[in-house]
Amino acid sequence: QQQVKQSPQSLIVQKGGISIINCAYENTAFDYFPWYQQFPGKGPALLIAIRPDVSEKKEGRFTISFNKSAKQFSLHIMDSQPGDSATYFCAASKGGTSGTYKYIFGTGTRLKVLA
């Protein structure tokens, strides 16, 4: 119930294309879904996050789509650039004081954008 399943494991996209990474969760108590971007030698950095009361959130070229009934959410990178080449992690957590406050991460997607 605590798992977050992420796919694909790796992704190769042409410059200007759309990159799509999917995640699925099981625990309906999760109420916060961030995406992190990690470059080699660096720690993960927050990219964009969504709460389940909205179905979509867009920030620049990055969009999260959220399907509460299917317990799935995805990251779309529009107009993908070589500088977007990194590993992307989805995560889920539950805020508040219930005692379950921690991030559960997906296993990561290594994205390579070809110039």
Added chain:
Amino acid sequence: KAGVTQTPRYLIKTRGQQVTLSCSPISGHRSVSWYQQTPGQGLQFLFEYFSETQRNKGNFPGRFSGRQFSNSRSEMNVSTLELGDSALYLCASSLGTREYQETQYFGPGTRLLVL
């Protein structure tokens, strides 16, 4: 503001030894979480400290322990090292208020190699 810092950045140890890793959170952040990152398992939650108390714990053996000091700096200790402990250990800090979902800010990590 300075980001999350971790020391050392790299460590080589042999089986059976113990190791201590250090994390300095962002100024004003009172919560420090530790994660183990491996290629096969992704990021796995170790524990979270808030106000010098362990507030949350993942599913790791007792060889993994931590503590937090009054200035919010945290240390993680691994005793009786095993080959499988080779990983990137990430520290993340956040405000820790738990009133709502908080962004976790990650450090660059400590890469531990156990021979």
